[in-house]
Amino acid sequence: MSAVIPAKLPIDDATEKQLGVGEKRLEHGVAVRTKKRLTSRTATIAALIIAALWTLPTFGLFISSLRPAELVNTTGWWTIFQNWGFTLDNYAQVLQAGSGTLNLAGAFVNSLAITIPATVFPLVIASLAAYAFAWIDFTGKNWMFIAVFALQIVPLQMALVPLLSLFSRGVQAGDTEIFSGLNASGSYAQVWIAHTIFALPLAIFLLHNFISEIPRELVEAARVDGAGHGQIFFRVVLPLTMPAIASFGIFQFLWVWNDLLVALIFADGAVAPMTKLLAEITGSRGQDWHLLTAGAFISILVPLIVFFALQRYFVRGLLAGSTKG
Secondary structure (H helix, E strand, C coil), X not given: CCCCCCCCCCCCHHHXXXXXXXXXXXXXXXXXXXXXXXXXXXXHHHHHHHHHHHHXXXXXXXXXXXXXXXXXXXXXXXXXXXXXXXXXXXXXXXXXXXXXXXXXXXXXXXXXXXXXXHHHHHHHHHHHHHHHHHHCCCCCHHHHHHHXXXXXXXXXXXXXXXXXXXXXXXXXXXXXXXXXXXCCXXXXXXXXXXXXXXXXXXXXXHHHHHHCCCCHHHHHHHHHCCCCHHHHHHHHHHHHHHHHHHHHHHHHHHHHHCCCHHHHHHCCHHHCCHHHHXXXXXXXXXXXXXXXXXXXHHHHHHHHHHHHHHHHHHHHHHCCCCCCC
Protein backbone atom coordinates (compact mmCIF):
# COMPACT_ATOMS: atom_id res chain seq x y z
CA MET A 1 0.00 0.00 0.00
CA SER A 2 1.61 3.23 -1.11
CA ALA A 3 1.72 6.22 1.16
CA VAL A 4 -0.40 9.18 0.27
CA ILE A 5 1.63 12.38 -0.02
CA PRO A 6 -0.47 15.41 0.77
CA ALA A 7 -0.45 18.14 -1.82
CA LYS A 8 1.18 21.44 -0.94
CA LEU A 9 -1.60 23.81 -0.04
CA PRO A 10 -1.45 27.44 -1.11
CA ILE A 11 -0.63 29.93 1.65
CA ASP A 12 -3.12 32.73 2.05
CA ASP A 13 -2.28 36.22 3.29
CA ALA A 14 -3.33 35.54 6.88
CA THR A 15 -1.19 32.44 7.15
CA GLU A 16 1.76 34.21 5.58
CA LYS A 17 1.35 37.04 8.06
CA GLN A 18 1.28 34.58 10.96
CA LEU A 19 4.44 32.93 9.62
CA GLY A 20 6.12 36.33 9.40
CA VAL A 21 5.20 37.10 13.01
CA GLY A 22 6.50 33.70 14.06
CA GLU A 23 9.81 34.32 12.32
CA LYS A 24 10.17 37.71 14.02
CA ARG A 25 9.46 36.13 17.41
CA LEU A 26 12.06 33.45 16.70
CA GLU A 27 14.65 36.07 15.71
CA HIS A 28 13.85 38.06 18.85
CA GLY A 29 14.27 34.95 20.99
CA VAL A 30 17.63 34.19 19.39
CA ALA A 31 18.74 37.78 19.94
CA VAL A 32 17.73 37.64 23.60
CA ARG A 33 19.58 34.35 24.16
CA THR A 34 22.65 35.73 22.40
CA LYS A 35 22.55 38.88 24.52
CA LYS A 36 22.35 36.83 27.72
CA ARG A 37 25.21 34.63 26.55
CA LEU A 38 27.48 37.58 25.75
CA THR A 39 26.51 39.82 28.68
CA SER A 40 27.69 39.51 32.28
CA ARG A 41 27.96 41.77 35.30
CA THR A 42 31.74 42.00 34.95
CA ALA A 43 31.52 42.90 31.26
CA THR A 44 28.90 45.57 32.00
CA ILE A 45 31.06 47.16 34.73
CA ALA A 46 34.12 47.08 32.47
CA ALA A 47 32.14 48.67 29.62
CA LEU A 48 30.91 51.45 31.94
CA ILE A 49 34.46 52.16 33.14
CA ILE A 50 35.78 52.30 29.58
CA ALA A 51 32.90 54.58 28.55
CA ALA A 52 33.63 56.92 31.48
CA LEU A 53 37.36 57.01 30.69
CA TRP A 54 36.54 57.84 27.05
CA THR A 55 33.82 60.40 27.80
CA LEU A 56 35.67 62.35 30.52
CA PRO A 57 38.48 63.78 28.33
CA THR A 58 35.99 64.44 25.53
CA PHE A 59 33.83 66.43 27.94
CA GLY A 60 36.93 68.29 29.14
CA LEU A 61 37.86 69.06 25.54
CA PHE A 62 34.40 70.51 24.92
CA ILE A 63 34.54 72.67 28.06
CA SER A 64 38.02 73.95 27.16
CA SER A 65 36.89 74.83 23.65
CA LEU A 66 34.28 77.19 25.13
CA ARG A 67 36.63 78.97 27.57
CA PRO A 68 38.65 82.15 26.86
CA ALA A 69 42.30 81.69 25.98
CA GLU A 70 43.61 83.21 29.22
CA LEU A 71 41.55 80.81 31.34
CA VAL A 72 42.54 77.81 29.23
CA ASN A 73 46.23 78.66 29.65
CA THR A 74 46.07 79.30 33.40
CA THR A 75 43.40 76.98 34.85
CA GLY A 76 42.09 73.48 34.24
CA TRP A 77 38.68 72.78 32.75
CA TRP A 78 37.56 71.13 36.00
CA THR A 79 37.75 74.55 37.71
CA ILE A 80 34.95 75.88 35.52
CA PHE A 81 32.72 76.67 38.51
CA GLN A 82 35.51 78.60 40.25
CA ASN A 83 36.67 80.39 37.08
CA TRP A 84 33.44 80.99 35.21
CA GLY A 85 33.54 82.12 31.61
CA PHE A 86 32.29 80.96 28.21
CA THR A 87 32.95 82.27 24.72
CA LEU A 88 32.65 81.20 21.09
CA ASP A 89 35.76 83.12 20.02
CA ASN A 90 37.83 79.92 19.80
CA TYR A 91 35.43 78.46 17.21
CA ALA A 92 35.29 81.72 15.27
CA GLN A 93 39.10 81.96 15.14
CA VAL A 94 39.72 78.32 14.32
CA LEU A 95 37.24 78.27 11.45
CA GLN A 96 39.05 81.22 9.89
CA ALA A 97 42.56 79.96 10.68
CA GLY A 98 44.63 78.26 8.02
CA SER A 99 47.40 78.69 5.52
CA GLY A 100 47.10 80.66 2.28
CA THR A 101 43.55 80.74 0.93
CA LEU A 102 42.44 77.57 2.76
CA ASN A 103 40.88 77.89 6.21
CA LEU A 104 39.56 75.19 8.55
CA ALA A 105 36.00 75.55 7.21
CA GLY A 106 37.27 74.74 3.72
CA ALA A 107 39.43 71.92 5.11
CA PHE A 108 36.30 70.46 6.73
CA VAL A 109 34.69 70.26 3.28
CA ASN A 110 37.90 68.72 1.93
CA SER A 111 37.82 66.05 4.62
CA LEU A 112 34.29 65.11 3.60
CA ALA A 113 35.25 65.11 -0.09
CA ILE A 114 38.19 62.82 0.66
CA THR A 115 36.66 60.49 3.25
CA ILE A 116 33.32 59.62 1.64
CA PRO A 117 34.71 58.42 -1.75
CA ALA A 118 37.73 56.83 -0.03
CA THR A 119 35.26 54.78 2.01
CA VAL A 120 32.85 53.90 -0.79
CA PHE A 121 35.44 52.92 -3.42
CA PRO A 122 37.23 50.18 -1.42
CA LEU A 123 33.92 48.81 -0.13
CA VAL A 124 32.52 48.44 -3.66
CA ILE A 125 35.69 46.86 -5.07
CA ALA A 126 36.29 44.66 -2.01
CA SER A 127 32.71 43.32 -1.90
CA LEU A 128 32.89 42.30 -5.57
CA ALA A 129 36.33 40.74 -5.13
CA ALA A 130 35.26 38.93 -1.96
CA TYR A 131 32.26 37.44 -3.75
CA ALA A 132 34.52 36.26 -6.59
CA PHE A 133 36.94 34.62 -4.17
CA ALA A 134 34.11 32.98 -2.24
CA TRP A 135 31.71 31.75 -4.94
CA ILE A 136 33.43 31.84 -8.35
CA ASP A 137 35.90 29.17 -9.39
CA PHE A 138 38.78 30.40 -11.54
CA THR A 139 42.39 29.44 -12.10
CA GLY A 140 44.79 30.63 -9.42
CA LYS A 141 42.06 31.75 -7.03
CA ASN A 142 43.74 30.40 -3.91
CA TRP A 143 47.15 31.86 -4.78
CA MET A 144 45.60 35.26 -5.52
CA PHE A 145 43.76 35.23 -2.20
CA ILE A 146 47.00 34.37 -0.40
CA ALA A 147 48.68 37.30 -2.18
CA VAL A 148 45.88 39.65 -1.09
CA PHE A 149 46.17 38.35 2.48
CA ALA A 150 49.96 38.83 2.44
CA LEU A 151 49.59 42.47 1.34
CA GLN A 152 48.23 43.27 4.81
CA ILE A 153 51.70 42.93 6.34
CA VAL A 154 53.31 45.44 3.97
CA PRO A 155 53.96 48.65 5.96
CA LEU A 156 52.12 51.64 4.59
CA GLN A 157 55.27 53.76 4.72
CA MET A 158 57.02 51.49 2.20
CA ALA A 159 54.42 52.24 -0.47
CA LEU A 160 54.26 56.02 -0.12
CA VAL A 161 57.32 56.98 -2.19
CA PRO A 162 56.77 54.39 -4.99
CA LEU A 163 53.12 55.38 -5.22
CA LEU A 164 53.98 59.08 -5.36
CA SER A 165 56.54 58.35 -8.07
CA LEU A 166 53.93 56.34 -9.98
CA PHE A 167 51.47 59.23 -9.84
CA SER A 168 53.98 61.83 -10.97
CA ARG A 169 56.28 60.04 -13.45
CA GLY A 170 54.32 56.98 -14.56
CA VAL A 171 55.75 53.62 -15.62
CA GLN A 172 58.10 52.86 -18.50
CA ALA A 173 59.34 49.53 -19.90
CA GLY A 174 62.43 50.42 -21.92
CA ASP A 175 61.43 53.11 -24.37
CA THR A 176 57.72 52.25 -24.09
CA GLU A 177 55.57 54.29 -21.73
CA ILE A 178 53.04 52.01 -20.04
CA PHE A 179 51.51 54.64 -17.76
CA SER A 180 52.08 58.35 -18.21
CA GLY A 181 51.39 59.32 -14.61
CA LEU A 182 48.32 60.71 -12.97
CA ASN A 183 49.50 64.35 -12.93
CA ALA A 184 46.79 65.08 -10.38
CA SER A 185 48.69 67.23 -7.91
CA GLY A 186 46.28 69.51 -6.08
CA SER A 187 43.26 67.25 -6.73
CA TYR A 188 41.40 64.58 -4.78
CA ALA A 189 42.12 61.76 -7.26
CA GLN A 190 45.49 60.63 -5.96
CA VAL A 191 44.45 60.64 -2.31
CA TRP A 192 41.32 58.61 -3.21
CA ILE A 193 43.45 56.07 -5.05
CA ALA A 194 46.00 55.88 -2.22
CA HIS A 195 43.39 55.25 0.49
CA THR A 196 41.59 52.72 -1.71
CA ILE A 197 44.79 50.77 -2.37
CA PHE A 198 45.76 50.71 1.30
CA ALA A 199 42.27 49.58 2.42
CA LEU A 200 41.62 46.82 -0.14
CA PRO A 201 43.65 43.91 1.35
CA LEU A 202 41.97 44.04 4.76
CA ALA A 203 38.54 44.82 3.28
CA ILE A 204 38.69 41.86 0.87
CA PHE A 205 39.87 39.52 3.63
CA LEU A 206 37.15 40.51 6.11
CA LEU A 207 34.29 40.55 3.59
CA HIS A 208 35.41 37.24 2.10
CA ASN A 209 35.21 35.59 5.51
CA PHE A 210 31.67 36.91 5.94
CA ILE A 211 30.43 36.13 2.42
CA SER A 212 31.87 32.59 2.47
CA GLU A 213 29.72 31.83 5.55
CA ILE A 214 26.47 32.45 3.64
CA PRO A 215 24.59 29.11 3.39
CA ARG A 216 25.33 27.40 0.09
CA GLU A 217 21.65 26.45 -0.19
CA LEU A 218 20.70 30.09 -0.76
CA VAL A 219 23.18 30.51 -3.59
CA GLU A 220 22.29 27.17 -5.16
CA ALA A 221 18.58 27.96 -5.00
CA ALA A 222 19.21 31.25 -6.81
CA ARG A 223 21.21 29.42 -9.47
CA VAL A 224 18.41 26.88 -9.95
CA ASP A 225 16.01 29.78 -10.50
CA GLY A 226 18.28 30.98 -13.32
CA ALA A 227 20.07 33.83 -11.53
CA GLY A 228 23.52 34.80 -12.73
CA HIS A 229 26.40 36.01 -10.62
CA GLY A 230 25.23 39.60 -10.86
CA GLN A 231 21.72 38.82 -9.64
CA ILE A 232 23.04 36.52 -6.89
CA PHE A 233 25.41 39.22 -5.68
CA PHE A 234 22.93 42.10 -5.65
CA ARG A 235 19.79 40.21 -4.54
CA VAL A 236 21.18 37.53 -2.20
CA VAL A 237 24.73 38.23 -1.07
CA LEU A 238 24.70 42.03 -0.77
CA PRO A 239 21.65 42.31 1.56
CA LEU A 240 23.07 39.60 3.83
CA THR A 241 26.50 41.24 3.85
CA MET A 242 25.33 44.75 4.77
CA PRO A 243 26.23 44.39 8.50
CA ALA A 244 29.82 43.46 7.61
CA ILE A 245 30.03 46.21 4.99
CA ALA A 246 28.72 48.79 7.47
CA SER A 247 31.16 47.60 10.15
CA PHE A 248 34.19 47.96 7.90
CA GLY A 249 32.75 51.19 6.47
CA ILE A 250 32.77 52.74 9.96
CA PHE A 251 36.39 51.73 10.51
CA GLN A 252 37.47 52.95 7.08
CA PHE A 253 35.66 56.27 7.55
CA LEU A 254 37.40 56.84 10.88
CA TRP A 255 40.81 55.82 9.50
CA VAL A 256 40.59 58.17 6.53
CA TRP A 257 39.01 61.04 8.48
CA ASN A 258 41.76 60.94 11.15
CA ASP A 259 44.60 60.24 8.71
CA LEU A 260 47.54 62.63 8.61
CA LEU A 261 50.34 60.62 6.97
CA VAL A 262 48.64 60.03 3.60
CA ALA A 263 47.30 63.61 3.67
CA LEU A 264 50.81 65.02 4.08
CA ILE A 265 52.02 63.11 1.01
CA PHE A 266 49.08 63.21 -1.41
CA ALA A 267 46.68 65.97 -0.27
CA ASP A 268 48.39 69.32 -0.55
CA GLY A 269 47.38 72.87 -1.27
CA ALA A 270 43.68 73.53 -1.72
CA VAL A 271 42.66 69.90 -1.07
CA ALA A 272 44.28 69.58 2.39
CA PRO A 273 42.01 67.94 5.03
CA MET A 274 41.36 69.06 8.58
CA THR A 275 44.10 66.93 10.14
CA LYS A 276 46.73 68.78 8.14
CA LEU A 277 45.50 72.22 9.14
CA LEU A 278 45.00 71.27 12.79
CA ALA A 279 48.72 70.49 12.97
CA GLU A 280 49.48 74.00 11.69
CA ILE A 281 47.12 76.22 13.69
CA THR A 282 48.66 75.44 17.10
CA GLY A 283 51.57 77.77 16.36
CA SER A 284 55.28 77.09 16.00
CA ARG A 285 55.69 76.51 19.76
CA GLY A 286 52.18 75.38 20.62
CA GLN A 287 51.22 78.80 21.97
CA ASP A 288 47.80 78.64 20.29
CA TRP A 289 46.80 75.24 21.64
CA HIS A 290 43.51 76.65 22.94
CA LEU A 291 42.45 76.85 19.29
CA LEU A 292 43.25 73.17 18.94
CA THR A 293 40.52 72.31 21.47
CA ALA A 294 37.86 73.91 19.29
CA GLY A 295 39.30 72.46 16.09
CA ALA A 296 39.60 68.97 17.58
CA PHE A 297 36.00 69.03 18.79
CA ILE A 298 34.82 70.09 15.34
CA SER A 299 36.80 67.23 13.82
CA ILE A 300 35.22 64.55 16.03
CA LEU A 301 31.61 65.60 15.37
CA VAL A 302 31.29 63.83 12.01
CA PRO A 303 32.82 60.50 13.18
CA LEU A 304 30.47 60.51 16.16
CA ILE A 305 27.46 61.11 13.91
CA VAL A 306 28.54 58.33 11.54
CA PHE A 307 29.12 55.86 14.35
CA PHE A 308 25.83 56.48 16.15
CA ALA A 309 23.90 56.44 12.86
CA LEU A 310 25.37 53.05 11.86
CA GLN A 311 25.93 51.46 15.26
CA ARG A 312 23.13 48.91 14.86
CA TYR A 313 24.79 47.60 11.69
CA PHE A 314 28.13 47.70 13.48
CA VAL A 315 26.79 45.52 16.31
CA ARG A 316 25.22 43.10 13.83
CA GLY A 317 28.54 42.78 12.03
CA LEU A 318 30.38 42.06 15.28
CA LEU A 319 27.80 39.45 16.35
CA ALA A 320 27.56 37.82 12.92
CA GLY A 321 27.81 34.07 13.31
CA SER A 322 27.33 34.11 17.09
CA THR A 323 23.89 32.54 16.81
CA LYS A 324 25.04 29.55 14.77
CA GLY A 325 25.12 26.05 16.20
